[in-house]
Amino acid sequence: MALFKNIIGLIFLLLMQVSCSSDDNATPSLSAPLALNPSDITQNSFVANWAGVKDAQSYVLDVSSDIDFTSFVEGYQALSVNGIYTVVDNLSPSTSYYYRVRAVNGTAESSNSMVISLTTEIPDGSVLKELTQDFFIGTIVQSNRMTGMHHEVINREFSSITAEYEMKMNIMYPSEGVYDWTASDAIVNYAVENKLNIHGHALVWHNATPNWVENFSGTDAEFETMLEEYVKTVVTRYKGKITSWDVVNEAFNDGSGTYRNSVFYQRMGASFISKCFQWAREADPDVLLFYNDYNMCSDQTKRDAVFSMVDDLISNSVAIDGVGYQMHIAYNWPAKKDIQDATQDILDRNLKVHYAELDIRANPNNDQSTLTDARSLELKTKYKEIAELYTALPTVNKYALTIWGLKDNESWLLDFHGHIDWPLLYNNNFEEKDAYYGVLEGLVK
Ligand code: 9MR
Helix, strand or coil: HHHHHHHHHHHHHHHHHHHHHHHHHHHCCCCCCCCCEEEEECCEEEEECCCCCCCCCCEEEECCCCCCCCCCCCCCCEECCCCCEEECCCCCCCEEEEEEEEECCCCEEEECCCCEEEECCCCCCCCCCCCCCCCCCEEEECCCCCCCCHHHHHHCCCEEEEEECCCHHHHHHEECCCCCHHHHHHHHHHHCCCEEEEECCCCEEHHHHCCCHHCCCCCCCHHHHHHHHHHHHHHHHCCCCEEEEEECCCCEECCCCCCCCHHHHHHHHHHHHHHHHHHHHHHHHCEEEEEEEEEECCCHHHHHHHHHHHHHHHHHCCCCCCCCCEEEEEEEEEEEHHHHHHHHHHCCCCCCEEEEEEEEECCCCCCCCCCCCCHHHHHHHHHHHHHHHHHHCCHHHHHEEEEECHHHHHHHHHHHCCCCCCCEEEECCCEEEEEHHHHHEEEEE
């Protein structure tokens, strides 16, 4: 009898356990699915994939055009899917999308998977300027490089031009009282005729100063009068045709951040900078005024000196609209984070950012005799990074991303460093390099 009771008790206990565990089954704790990379990406669709979750009966998928999932793609907000993949379609080309997925069993739903991002394919035949709606994509010109293939590529791909050297003081103002507008007029007229934006470069730069200014025979006061007349004459001449000017270029020393001992500094002290900005503003109230310099993402001391000067301009109500970072960089330098941090200094002052003079050395150590496939892809990656960083800036802070040249063999870098390199987007035959596609991909929002 005791044995019988014990057996009944045991059966009862077993039944209890079974019913308890089947209760548990009704509200299982589901783990979040592991979202996998998309497959079959086309211009208008992709396949979203994820790994199956034990006990899941189905899944729900969200697809959004922003990483915070505030703007869902129509039809893809909590879409129920019986399986571990689904086709997402009716998308736009060259656009970034984000997806995440949850597992479902009855009324139970897991937390979200990690977010996966992707970009739909860029249509064949896309050009750079089509992808830059809220800023200019620029290149440089010389007055004798505005025909043939140069003309074709400039107008097909770019929305802005900068004179490589012919709008500097040594060319426009070769001798006292005598201006030479031959090349600068040709370039500005070319921009106007072809509906290209033009960025003026550069009013005051120690490296493009005519000899007569270097050896100016008058007093310091006369020097200042001469400089004021020059700045106002040039800015007035191109008023309404030129959108922006680099007013002062490279006024600080590398490393120390002290003022460069240029003739402008010697004659006028540090105030030559604020005076040039002031004169440019007086000549044209609408033109955008930039300070432009190099090594801004790698030389913190110099950058701090530049921004201390910029802050002085701002606190003295002297017009400055933006800062240009000359992007003479290399495929492996500087790091993305350094570029972001440096750019933040411009954003913090709510000024416009110009990524100016972009060229990327593929052969900084002169240890390559040809551009290998591997290095070409590394170059592409760096170009893509720069284009992505610029594209991601707030619209209000954007102005232009300017590339310092078209074809590799026309780059100033070859002469300057005295060895072979491939720093630009086109090879010597004007064929698009991997670097070109890097920029194209980086410009996609
Ligand atoms: O690339 C430019 C080269 O063709 C000119 O001879 C030189 C002097 O005018 O200027 C080069 O461009 C410079 C730019 O104006 C300012 N930052 C450094 C660039 C390379 O020296």
